[in-house]
Amino acid sequence: MDDLKVKYLGQIGEAGDEATLEAIRLAAVGKKGEVSLKMRELGKMTPEERQVAGPALNALKNEITSALAAKKAALADAALDARLATEWLDVTLPARTRRVGSIHPISQVTEEVTAIFADMGFAVAEGPQIETDWYNFDALNIPGHHPARAEMDTFYTHRAEGDARPPHVLRTHTSPVQIRTMEKTGAPIRIICPGRVYRADYDQTHTPMFHQVEGLALGKDISMANLKWVLEEFFTAFFGTEVKTRFRASHFPFTEPSAEVDIQCSWEGGTVKVGEGDDWLEVLGSGMVHPKVLEAGGIDPQEYQGFAFGIGIDRLAMLKYGIPDLRAFFDSDLRWLRHYGFASLDQPTLHGGLNR
Ligand code: DAH
Numbered sequence: 186m187d188d189l190k191v192k193y194l195g196q197i198g199e200a201g202d203e204a205t206l207e208a209i210r211l212a213a214v215g216k217k218g219e220v221s222l223k224m225r226e227l228g229k230m231t232p233e234e235r236q237v238a239g240p241a242l243n244a245l246k247n248e249i250t251s252a253l254a255a256k257k258a259a260l261a262d263a264a265l266d267a268r269l270a271t272e273w274l275d276v277t278l279p280a281r282t283r284r285v286g287s288i289h290p291i292s293q294v295t296e297e298v299t300a301i302f303a304d305m306g307f308a309v310a311e312g313p314q315i316e317t318d319w320y321n322f323d324a325l326n327i328p329g330h331h332p333a334r335a336e337m338d339t340f341y342t343h344r345a346e347g348d349a350r351p352p353h354v355l356r357t358h359t360s361p362v363q364i365r366t367m368e369k370t371g372a373p374i375r376i377i378c379p380g381r382v383y384r385a386d387y388d389q390t391h392t393p394m395f396h397q398v399e400g401l402a403l404g405k406d407i408s409m410a411n412l413k414w415v416l417e418e419f420f421t422a423f424f425g426t427e428v429k430t431r432f433r434a435s436h437f438p439f440t441e442p443s444a445e446v447d448i449q450c451s452w453e454g455g456t457v458k459v460g461e462g463d464d465w466l467e468v469l470g471s472g473m474v475h476p477k478v479l480e481a482g483g484i485d486p487q488e489y490q491g492f493a494f495g496i497g498i499d500r501l502a503m504l505k506y507g508i509p510d511l512r513a514f515f516d517s518d519l520r521w522l523r524h525y526g527f528a529s530l531d532q533p534t535l536h537g538g539l540n541r
Contacts, residue, residue, distance in 0.1 A: 186245055189219055197252045206257055213249050220246050287526025291396055291514060293533070294502040295379045298398050300535040301422045302377045305415060307400065310376040312362035314383070315342065318352045320361035324481035325439040333438055338385040340393075355383035358495060359399035360439060363474070366401065367482025372489040374403040379498060390511050396498035403474065403484065403491035409442070412471060412492035420448055424505060425539060426460040440472025440493060450504075459504055466504070469496040 193213045200206045214220050224242050227235050299309060312320075327333050340355040362378035379398040387393060402411065413432065420428040429449035437443045446469045451462020459466075471494035476486035499511055506525060508514070513521050533539045 186223075186241055189213070189223070190245055190248065193220075193249050194252055197249070197256050200256060200260075203257065203260060206253055206260070210253050214246055220249065286529070287522055288529055288532060289514075289522065290502040290506055290508065290525050290527070291498060293527050294498055294505065295396070295398070297423060297533060297535075297539055298419075298496075298498065298501070299377065299379060301419055301539075302400070304422075304535060305418065307375050307377045307402075310362055310366045310378045311380060312356070312359070312365045312378065314356055314381055315353050316356040316361050318354055320364055321354050321356050321358075324364040324478065325360050326475050326477045326481075327438045331438060340383050340385060357384050358382050359397040360493070360495060362399055363401045363439075363478070363493060364482045367403075367479070367484050372403040372484050372491075373405075374401055374491070376401050387512075390500075392499075392511055392515055394515065395511070398496050398498055400471075400494040400496075401474070401491065402493075403479075403489050405489060407491040409444075409473060409492065412473075412494065415492075416446060416469070416471070416494065422535075422539065423501065424459050428460045431465050435470065435472075437470055437472055439475050439478045440470075441475045443470065443472035445470055446494075456507065457504060468500060468504075469494050471495070 193209060196209050197206065200209060210218075212218055220242065224246070227239055227242070230238060303309075321339075322328075322331070322334055337357040339357050342353040342355070344350070344352065359378045359380050359382060362376075362380070366374055366376055366378075377398050377400050380396065381394055382397050383394050384391075385393060400415075402415070413430070417428070417430055420430060431447040431449075432444040433447065435443045435445040445467055447465035447467050448459055449462065450460070450464050450466045451458045452464055453462075457466065471492060474491050474493050479486040479489060499514060502508060502514075503511065508525055527533075
């Protein structure tokens, strides 16, 4: 028994994994293990011998069994220690930096324009970018033969032969939203419509897709004087400085009378500065809504009148933020976006200040 004890306790002490332990258990105290076979021999002994050998064998069996259990637990502890030593994380390390997106200058300026006009009581209206030629032209007093249709370099959508639907265009300006709003709400109206417009044109100051914001105010006694005040108020808020404006007589089919509006600027070393100097920069078209346009929108021109205007948003962004080339706006070049974009939590706002 002493030999068995020395043998198995020695083996258990040296075992390096659970499989070896299990083999030792079978060899010692399994059904056909050495200790178990010895216990079977008890039956052949005399009662006196049995009284000595029985308890001793039981004690041996217990000793081996608990040594096995203790070793098993020790192996598990060692495995856990090994894992803990290799699989640790330093949660105090600084986090990996991630690139944050930025707000595109066009989105930024659209928000600024919207905030300023909202402050003057203008709501935002929207219309589709694919328009019928009626909304884009006819309803705005631009009949089929009118030269403005050709001048605008219109994109027409393809129509299969026999397609009975009216011709559709990518809207060349935001003015069709005037008509859609008149139809939808009737007068009085005070809205702006910012959005994308399309013309087949491409150079440093023109891209085939660009942005406008349309304005429309209809009431019983809205006049050109109101137009002038609203626009001057807008430019002063937008550029953060008193900006002189110049109203030049002009012509648009959808307004009568019509005016193009220039803002005061200076050119120095190839860069424009708004609100100083004695040069002028054209920024918008405007006028009193033509009676035919009111009629097309279902509004009685004997009862209502008002003004409309259309501003180029891209031009405003270039002027305010000193961005020279319009084409780069739509190249999706990350270096450009990081340079000219706005941090989403640090944007100029009407309440926080538009000119920081
Ligand atoms: N729709 C004109 C354009 O795209 C801009 C414009 C001029 C809009 C005069 C107006 C307006 O509402 O009254 O060139």
